[in-house]
Amino acid sequence: MRRMGEFDLIRRVFFRTTPAAPGVLLGNGDDAALLAPAPGRALAVSSDMLVAGRHFLPDVAPQALGHKALAVNLSDLAAMGARPLAFTLALALPRVDEAWLRALAEGMLTLADAHGCALVGGDTTAGPLTLALTVFGEVEPPRALRRDAARVGDDVWVSGVLGRARLGLALLCGELALSGPAAETARTQLLRPLPRLALGQALAGLAHAAADVSDGLLADLGHILAASGVAAELDVDALLREAAAPEVRALPPATALSYALAGGDDYELVFTAPAARRDAVQAAAVRAATPVARIGRIVAGAPAQHPLADGAGRVRLLDAHGRPYPLPDGVRLAGFDHFATIAA
Amino acid sequence: MRRMGEFDLIRRVFFRTTPAAPGVLLGNGDDAALLAPAPGRALAVSSDMLVAGRHFLPDVAPQALGHKALAVNLSDLAAMGARPLAFTLALALPRVDEAWLRALAEGMLTLADAHGCALVGGDTTAGPLTLALTVFGEVEPPRALRRDAARVGDDVWVSGVLGRARLGLALLCGELALSGPAAETARTQLLRPLPRLALGQALAGLAHAAADVSDGLLADLGHILAASGVAAELDVDALLREAAAPEVRALPPATALSYALAGGDDYELVFTAPAARRDAVQAAAVRAATPVARIGRIVAGAPAQHPLADGAGRVRLLDAHGRPYPLPDGVRLAGFDHFATIAA
Missing domain, CATH: 3.30.1330.10 (PurM-like, N-terminal domain)
Structure with a gap:
C-alpha cells in the first residue's frame, strides 16, 4: 500500500468536484473558506x-x-x-x-x-x-424559524410521520420482529432520513417556531415551549391517526403512542403557526410536497427558559373529548440523554 | 451525584454569558445560530x-x-x-x-x-x-490573505520566532534536557500558543498570501507555493538570525535549522508581500505589536497545484553568499502526517 x-x-x-455554489467565494484548501450570504x-x-x-x-x-x-x-x-x-x-x-x-x-x-x-x-x-x-x-x-417564537393560540403541526425510525431501531435491536415492506421502510427511515428542507423554506416567514424531531416529539417540542414561555396541548387521537406511521399505529396502542411521542431520529419538523394561517400552512406543505398534520395548540405556560432547557413537562395530552390523557408507561419526559449511562 | x-x-x-457580539443575531440554544457579517x-x-x-x-x-x-x-x-x-x-x-x-x-x-x-x-x-x-x-x-496569491518578486516574511514549540515538545518527550526560563518559554509556546490575529488583520489588503505555521515552515510555506504556482528561496542566515528563537539558535546548528524549518505548532504567520511594500509591512507589524522577519523571496516555479498539495520541494535554501544550502538530515520535506504510522 x-x-x-x-x-x-x-x-x-x-x-x-470544485464547488461552484453561489455564496461560496473560496472553497477547500486555504486556511479558511470564504462564505458570503446574499444581501439581507x-x-x-x-x-x-x-x-x-x-x-x-x-x-x-x-x-x-x-x-x-x-x-x-x-x-x-x-x-x-x-x-x-x-x-x-x-x-x-x-x-x-x-x-x-x-x-x-x-x-x-x-x-x-x-x-x-x-x-x-x-x-x-x-x-x-x-x-x-x-x-x-x-x-x-x-423569516427564520426560531424556537422562542411560539405564541398562545398557535396550532402545533408536525411533518410526515413519527415513530418510524424508533420502529426501525426496535427491529435492529431485536426488540420487535417484523418483516416485509413495513420493516424495510422503518429501517430506511432510521438509516437514511431525508431532511425536510423544502418544507422548512416554505414555512419561513409563515410559521412562528420550529424544531426538528431528533430526540423525540415531546423533547423537541419541549424546547420550543421552554424557549417561548408557553405550554402545549396535544390531541392523542390526531397524533396517532394523522402523524403516526401506519406500521406504528398497528402496534399495541401504548407502544404506538410511546414511539410517536418519544421515538427519536425521525427528523421531521414540529412547528407552530397562527390558527388563522391554516390554509397557508397547507399550501406551503403542498408546495414542498410534504404532508403535515395538525396535532394540538399552544396555550399559556410558565415563563421562558433557556431554549436547551427540558420543556417536555409543558406538554399536556388530551383525548378526543378534551380530557387529560396519561403519558404511557416508559415514556421519559426528557429526550435521549447521551450521558445518562455514565453520569447516573 | x-x-x-x-x-x-x-x-x-x-x-x-449571553454573547452580545455584533454580527451574532442568534446565539446558542436554537437549531442553528444566525451570523451576519457586516456589509461587504x-x-x-x-x-x-x-x-x-x-x-x-x-x-x-x-x-x-x-x-x-x-x-x-x-x-x-x-x-x-x-x-x-x-x-x-x-x-x-x-x-x-x-x-x-x-x-x-x-x-x-x-x-x-x-x-x-x-x-x-x-x-x-x-x-x-x-x-x-x-x-x-x-x-x-x-483583502483576504489567500494561499494562491503569492507573486514572483514578493518577499517571504515570518512573524515572531520559529522552533520554540518544537523545543517544548523535545523537552516534554525527554529528547533534550533544559531548564530555567528558556525551557518554560518553550513549554508555554507549545501548550498555549497565541494566534497572530492582530498581525493578520493589519496585513489584510497589504500582504499577498499567508498561512499559519502549524505543520512547520517548509510544509506551510509549501502550500502557498503550490497554490500560487511559484517557488521560494530562503536565506538560512536570515532565518536562523532573525526568525529562530534564541534558545533554538543555541542548539547545535543542524538541530536549530531543522526546528526552524520543520518544527510545527508555532502558530506564527508565514506571508508574502511585494518588495516595494517593505516599509508598509514593518508599519503593520508595529501596529500589531508583532515582530516580523524577512527570510527570503518568491521566484518562478512549477504550475499551480491544489493548495493542499505538498509544496515543500519548491523551497530552496541559500547561504549568506547565495549558494545552495543542503537540507539538514532528518528534516522531512512534508509536514506532520497524522496517518504516517497507520498507512505506511
Missing part, C-alpha cells in the same frame, strides 16, 4: 458530532453513515427555514480504508449535491471513528 | 479536530487544552486576515467531570473573550475525548 498523506486523502476522496440574509450555522458505538454501530454501511451524518445536520437548517449553502467535515479514523472512505463520501456528497451544499473544508486525523460536521445555510433573519 | 443531562452540561459550563464582508470558516493521544496527551491540563483547541482554530482566521466573530464546539467526553469541564471552558472562553469571539453552538456526547471546533471570522473578500 502506498503512503497516503492526510492531504491526499481529503483531496482525492472528498473534494472530487444571515448565515445559519449548526454543528453535530457522531461517535461510533454511540450514534451509530461501528459496522454500519459507510454510505448510509455518510448520508445520515449530513442529513441530521441539514435537518437543523430545515428547522430554521434556511437554504443549505456549504458544510465542513472533521473526521477521525482508526485506519485508512480507501474503499470505506469512498463509500462514506458517496453517501455524503450525493445528499450534498441534491441540496446544492458544497463541502468547503475539513480536517482528517487518526483516532476513534468520529464525524463532526458544521453546516451553513442562508435565511432572512426576520 | 445528581443526574446531569447533556443540555444542562453544555449550558451551565460553557454558556456562562464575507465569513471566513475553518474547522479543526483534536483527538486525545494524537494531538494532545490525555492528562494535559484541561485549561491549556481549552486554550490550545481554540487558539489553533483562531490561527487559521489570522492567516486569512479575518477578525474573529464566533465559534462552535463539538465535544466527545469519556465521562462527566464537572471540574475538568469548567477548567476546559475557562481556558477556551478566556481566549475567546479576549478576541470578542462568541460560543454560538455545539454538541456534547459521550465518546473518546475529542474536540471539534469551527470558527467564524469576518473579512472583506478582496
Whole structure:
C-alpha cells in the first residue's frame, strides 16, 4: 500500500468536484473558506458530532453513515427555514480504508449535491471513528424559524410521520420482529432520513417556531415551549391517526403512542403557526410536497427558559373529548440523554 | 451525584454569558445560530479536530487544552486576515467531570473573550475525548490573505520566532534536557500558543498570501507555493538570525535549522508581500505589536497545484553568499502526517 498523506486523502476522496455554489467565494484548501450570504440574509450555522458505538454501530454501511451524518445536520437548517449553502467535515479514523472512505463520501456528497451544499473544508486525523460536521445555510433573519417564537393560540403541526425510525431501531435491536415492506421502510427511515428542507423554506416567514424531531416529539417540542414561555396541548387521537406511521399505529396502542411521542431520529419538523394561517400552512406543505398534520395548540405556560432547557413537562395530552390523557408507561419526559449511562 | 443531562452540561459550563457580539443575531440554544457579517464582508470558516493521544496527551491540563483547541482554530482566521466573530464546539467526553469541564471552558472562553469571539453552538456526547471546533471570522473578500496569491518578486516574511514549540515538545518527550526560563518559554509556546490575529488583520489588503505555521515552515510555506504556482528561496542566515528563537539558535546548528524549518505548532504567520511594500509591512507589524522577519523571496516555479498539495520541494535554501544550502538530515520535506504510522 502506498503512503497516503492526510492531504491526499481529503483531496482525492472528498473534494472530487470544485464547488461552484453561489455564496461560496473560496472553497477547500486555504486556511479558511470564504462564505458570503446574499444581501439581507444571515448565515445559519449548526454543528453535530457522531461517535461510533454511540450514534451509530461501528459496522454500519459507510454510505448510509455518510448520508445520515449530513442529513441530521441539514435537518437543523430545515428547522430554521434556511437554504443549505456549504458544510465542513472533521473526521477521525482508526485506519485508512480507501474503499470505506469512498463509500462514506458517496453517501455524503450525493445528499450534498441534491441540496446544492458544497463541502468547503475539513480536517482528517487518526483516532476513534468520529464525524463532526458544521453546516451553513442562508435565511432572512426576520423569516427564520426560531424556537422562542411560539405564541398562545398557535396550532402545533408536525411533518410526515413519527415513530418510524424508533420502529426501525426496535427491529435492529431485536426488540420487535417484523418483516416485509413495513420493516424495510422503518429501517430506511432510521438509516437514511431525508431532511425536510423544502418544507422548512416554505414555512419561513409563515410559521412562528420550529424544531426538528431528533430526540423525540415531546423533547423537541419541549424546547420550543421552554424557549417561548408557553405550554402545549396535544390531541392523542390526531397524533396517532394523522402523524403516526401506519406500521406504528398497528402496534399495541401504548407502544404506538410511546414511539410517536418519544421515538427519536425521525427528523421531521414540529412547528407552530397562527390558527388563522391554516390554509397557508397547507399550501406551503403542498408546495414542498410534504404532508403535515395538525396535532394540538399552544396555550399559556410558565415563563421562558433557556431554549436547551427540558420543556417536555409543558406538554399536556388530551383525548378526543378534551380530557387529560396519561403519558404511557416508559415514556421519559426528557429526550435521549447521551450521558445518562455514565453520569447516573 | 445528581443526574446531569447533556443540555444542562453544555449550558451551565460553557454558556456562562449571553454573547452580545455584533454580527451574532442568534446565539446558542436554537437549531442553528444566525451570523451576519457586516456589509461587504464575507465569513471566513475553518474547522479543526483534536483527538486525545494524537494531538494532545490525555492528562494535559484541561485549561491549556481549552486554550490550545481554540487558539489553533483562531490561527487559521489570522492567516486569512479575518477578525474573529464566533465559534462552535463539538465535544466527545469519556465521562462527566464537572471540574475538568469548567477548567476546559475557562481556558477556551478566556481566549475567546479576549478576541470578542462568541460560543454560538455545539454538541456534547459521550465518546473518546475529542474536540471539534469551527470558527467564524469576518473579512472583506478582496483583502483576504489567500494561499494562491503569492507573486514572483514578493518577499517571504515570518512573524515572531520559529522552533520554540518544537523545543517544548523535545523537552516534554525527554529528547533534550533544559531548564530555567528558556525551557518554560518553550513549554508555554507549545501548550498555549497565541494566534497572530492582530498581525493578520493589519496585513489584510497589504500582504499577498499567508498561512499559519502549524505543520512547520517548509510544509506551510509549501502550500502557498503550490497554490500560487511559484517557488521560494530562503536565506538560512536570515532565518536562523532573525526568525529562530534564541534558545533554538543555541542548539547545535543542524538541530536549530531543522526546528526552524520543520518544527510545527508555532502558530506564527508565514506571508508574502511585494518588495516595494517593505516599509508598509514593518508599519503593520508595529501596529500589531508583532515582530516580523524577512527570510527570503518568491521566484518562478512549477504550475499551480491544489493548495493542499505538498509544496515543500519548491523551497530552496541559500547561504549568506547565495549558494545552495543542503537540507539538514532528518528534516522531512512534508509536514506532520497524522496517518504516517497507520498507512505506511
